[in-house]
Amino acid sequence: MNRFFRCLAFTVLLAGMLLSAGCNQDAHQADADDAPIVIGWTAWDDAEFVTRLSKAVIEDNTHHSVRLKLAGIGKQxxxxxxxxxxxxxxAWLPDTHARYWKRYRDRLVDLGPLYRGGQLGWVVPDYVPRDRLNSIADLADPDIAARLGHRIQGIDPGAGLMQLSQHALKSYGLNKQYQLVAADAHVMSKALAAAEADHGWIVVTGWTPHWIFAKWPLRFLKDPKNALGAAQHIDAVVREGFRKDYPRVAAMLSAMHLSLPELQSAMFDAQKNGYPTAIQHFMDQHADQVAQWVATGKRH
Incomplete structure (x- = not known):
C-alpha cells in the first residue's frame, strides 16, 4: 500500500512539473507574440509611406503591434x-544598395519587391532648356556650372544615391567643378521648391517614386555612362527566423505590391494632408488590393 501511495505521489508531482513547464512555455510564447514587430525606416518619402502603410495593414488585420525605428540606411x-x-x-536592388547587400545578404531574407521600376538620377525642372542641359555630360559646360552655382543638391550622405552620385562626378570629370551638397530629403525638396518658385536652375539628386514628380514637371538628366545605375526593385527584407515567428505577416509583406503611379499619388496626398489621412485614403481607394494582401497572409 505504501508503495502504491509513493507511486501515486510521484505521478502527481510529475504531472505538476509537466503542467508547469507547459504553462511556462505558453507564457514565453505569449510574451513573444505580444512583443511589437520592429520595422526600420529612413526619412525618404516613398519609404515612409510604404512603411506606415504596412504598419496600418498589419495592425488592422493581425493581433501584432508594430513599432517603427528611424535609422540611417546602413544601420537598418x-x-x-x-x-x-x-x-x-x-532595399534598393540590385545597384543602389549593392554595397550593403554584399556585406549582409547572408544574414537577411528577401521577401520580394514592394514596387519595381525605381529610378535614381539627377533631376532638373522641365523648364530648363533641353538644348542647354539634357545630359549629365552637359554639366561640364562652364556657363552651366556657373548658372547652377557649382552645386548639386543631394540627400543624406549615407544613401546609396549619394555614393553613386560621387561616382558619377568622377565618371564625368565633374568633381572639380561641382560640390555635392549633403542634406536630408526634405532639404532637397525645399531647395527644389525655391528654385521652382523663382524659375531658377537647379540639379538635385532624385528618384522615383517621389511626390515631387506628382507636384512639378521634372525630368532626369540622361546618364549615358549609366553611372547612377539601371532601374531598381525595392524589396522587403526581414531577419532570419521572421517567417517562422510571424508567418502571416511575412506572407502579407510578400504579397504587397504597389505601382509607381499609385504610390507617387499617395505620397503627394501625404505631403498635402498628412500620412494618417493619405494612408486611409489609399486603403479605401484600393480596398480590393489590400484585401488580397490580407487574404494571402490568412493562408499561412
Missing part, C-alpha cells in the same frame, strides 16, 4: 542582419 541593414530590427521595407 546592420539592425536586420543582427536581429535588432525585424524588417526594413526599402
Amino acid at each position: 541593414y546592420r539592425g536586420v542582419a543582427s536581429g535588432r530590427l525585424d524588417a526594413m521595407l526599402m
Whole structure:
C-alpha cells in the first residue's frame, strides 16, 4: 500500500512539473507574440509611406503591434542582419544598395519587391532648356556650372544615391567643378521648391517614386555612362527566423505590391494632408488590393 501511495505521489508531482513547464512555455510564447514587430525606416518619402502603410495593414488585420525605428540606411541593414530590427521595407536592388547587400545578404531574407521600376538620377525642372542641359555630360559646360552655382543638391550622405552620385562626378570629370551638397530629403525638396518658385536652375539628386514628380514637371538628366545605375526593385527584407515567428505577416509583406503611379499619388496626398489621412485614403481607394494582401497572409 505504501508503495502504491509513493507511486501515486510521484505521478502527481510529475504531472505538476509537466503542467508547469507547459504553462511556462505558453507564457514565453505569449510574451513573444505580444512583443511589437520592429520595422526600420529612413526619412525618404516613398519609404515612409510604404512603411506606415504596412504598419496600418498589419495592425488592422493581425493581433501584432508594430513599432517603427528611424535609422540611417546602413544601420537598418546592420539592425536586420543582427536581429535588432525585424524588417526594413526599402532595399534598393540590385545597384543602389549593392554595397550593403554584399556585406549582409547572408544574414537577411528577401521577401520580394514592394514596387519595381525605381529610378535614381539627377533631376532638373522641365523648364530648363533641353538644348542647354539634357545630359549629365552637359554639366561640364562652364556657363552651366556657373548658372547652377557649382552645386548639386543631394540627400543624406549615407544613401546609396549619394555614393553613386560621387561616382558619377568622377565618371564625368565633374568633381572639380561641382560640390555635392549633403542634406536630408526634405532639404532637397525645399531647395527644389525655391528654385521652382523663382524659375531658377537647379540639379538635385532624385528618384522615383517621389511626390515631387506628382507636384512639378521634372525630368532626369540622361546618364549615358549609366553611372547612377539601371532601374531598381525595392524589396522587403526581414531577419532570419521572421517567417517562422510571424508567418502571416511575412506572407502579407510578400504579397504587397504597389505601382509607381499609385504610390507617387499617395505620397503627394501625404505631403498635402498628412500620412494618417493619405494612408486611409489609399486603403479605401484600393480596398480590393489590400484585401488580397490580407487574404494571402490568412493562408499561412
